Amino acid sequence: MPLILENYIPDDNSYLTHGKCRICLERANSINFGVFCCKACKAFFMRSSTNKYKKYVCKFNQACLNDPEKIKKCKFCRWDKCLKNGMSINEERVAKLKNPPNKFTQPNPLESNQSIISKQTDSFNCEHYVKSDHTRILILNQLKEITCELYKENTMEFSSPVLIANYIANSCQKRVYNYTEEFNQFIREERFKVFQKHSNSIVKILKDLPCFLNISKNDLKTMISTHFFPTLSVMYLKFFINDDYYFMFDNDVQLNRDVFAALYNVKARDYAFDYLFTMKSLNMSEKELGLLIPFFLCLTSSNLENGELVGQVFHYYKCALFHEFKLNKRTNEFLNKFNQIASFGPLLNKMLMDTAK
Amino acid sequence: MPLILENYIPDDNSYLTHGKCRICLERANSINFGVFCCKACKAFFMRSSTNKYKKYVCKFNQACLNDPEKIKKCKFCRWDKCLKNGMSINEERVAKLKNPPNKFTQPNPLESNQSIISKQTDSFNCEHYVKSDHTRILILNQLKEITCELYKENTMEFSSPVLIANYIANSCQKRVYNYTEEFNQFIREERFKVFQKHSNSIVKILKDLPCFLNISKNDLKTMISTHFFPTLSVMYLKFFINDDYYFMFDNDVQLNRDVFAALYNVKARDYAFDYLFTMKSLNMSEKELGLLIPFFLCLTSSNLENGELVGQVFHYYKCALFHEFKLNKRTNEFLNKFNQIASFGPLLNKMLMDTAK
């Protein structure tokens, strides 16, 4: 029974945006003075920039800065937050989000043997263009920060389950189950719940991620389906410990190698666990993991209504991700492994869909 | 002797406003928290909205609500009336009255054959934009209510004359007069009185109608002159019964077909009576009739100092009128007839001015 993942993707009516305003956390309008923010904060920054800001005083010892309730009430802290987020009126006209410099269409690992990254043209050389433009760095940094925040926000609830997973992993007690019809039914239902939860998380993340505004609902569904397992792996990676999986369906049932095989089959399980093992071995930071979500999602899916648009978004998040790789001094070996899992992700996804019981 | 209608328009010094405050009936200042109201009521509502209102108590069993004398004395009822009129502090920033969505200049039936309504772009489709914005609906409903109240107020005095008119109409006694020089003089003087009365009514209505604040006095005079007969027809429409006119100059003299012809000429009379007949046959509600007053007045006149402003006001009242048409499920046949009289109104006005004796 191949899984139809679309069933798990909520038909959410609220449309996707430029994300939250970096200043006041309301809906962002576009990039203004180099920062994702709303019209109101843009207007405030413009008004203030003509020396007006010099008169601003905070009555609360600059405590409003981190209080979303107060940030718009206190001009001093609002101005301060604008500056801290990198807003600047003296810059040249800043980067736009559309139209990456070279016509770019993302490689399609389902249809060709093309590598996701080609070291000469893409990976570290991505930086050649990033470096040339200071304002683009600013944008990339924002993409990174926003994405990381969202990743943390949406995996926060795992912090205590992960602790338990670690505890079980260290106790070295292997759990063996009796695969009765009833048990199989139970683990399938639990899997269903996880899928629902994950698709909800992805939609929630996309709602606040910049650049996804203009991608049609249908394309988003396709993208989420095509890269469902890879993104799920990223979100749940911390449960993969010592070459086994310690996600608990409930207090007793652990989604370990055997249970996974029962849900799919042995061969698919092995591929999936290899995939997880490789991803885990890359030892990525939370920033890198967060960026993997939009990166994976924008890897071409077949049958997109507007593939070029998705390709552009892919370009931006790829730049952000590779910029981060560069900062973290990732080696060629790392990049090769990364290339493997990026290429294999959609294939694995298809395999798991087809073999799911 | 062509009539110079401007002579009948009083040179009233009091300027035109946003109308009456919906709460205390004093002069409204602007739209505040979604409602046409005065500064005082705006300030009261703002002060109260921070939980203060919870302490308000009415000593008179909430009887102050409908008493303009008491409404400002009783905080409970004042707050209550604010809420009942739709004031809200939690709304998004509400609709402004200026700047209709599409650059809009009203058609000029005097200078072109352009239709007042074009079914595709204007009429019912006007609703497409109204529908999209909840706060605009609120404003439109207020425009409708205010206009209807003013229409009723200013035609109230006709209630007993209309009863008499109906009585005469049903008695089927045709009145024939002897057109002596003395009689002709009499009916002209009576007409003069009616014109004065009507121009007074129009000025009184405009004083309380929202949106007419910024239109210059000269433009208002031009607008009133250009659409004097059409607006007069709307105000006196109830005297048109069974294809004749039953307005009584005094107890004896009825402004019937013959008298009308004596005041102008037979051809002009026929056009005027056709116009009245068509208008009557539309069987419009008082709300629709009331909205016709500002709608007609804002149809372009020539030589306006600020035609664009008048165009914007026209846009708002057109939206209100057509929203009402939509609610009343008006047919295409209705709209075609309506289009006829709207287009013909200014021409008829000119004809009657020129042929008046």
Next chain:
DNA sequence: GGCATAGGTCAAAGGTCACTGGA
């Protein structure tokens, strides 16, 4: 020439304070 961002405009939101009227 299409389109995203910069910058201008102004009606409405919200703050301030001398005054007022009831306790």
Next chain:
DNA sequence: TCCAGTGACCTTTGACCTATGCC
């Protein structure tokens, strides 16, 4: 006499508009 409440006046806000300049 006092003080919460009032409303005239003022500043700030932000929605909408046009202009600009990069692809």
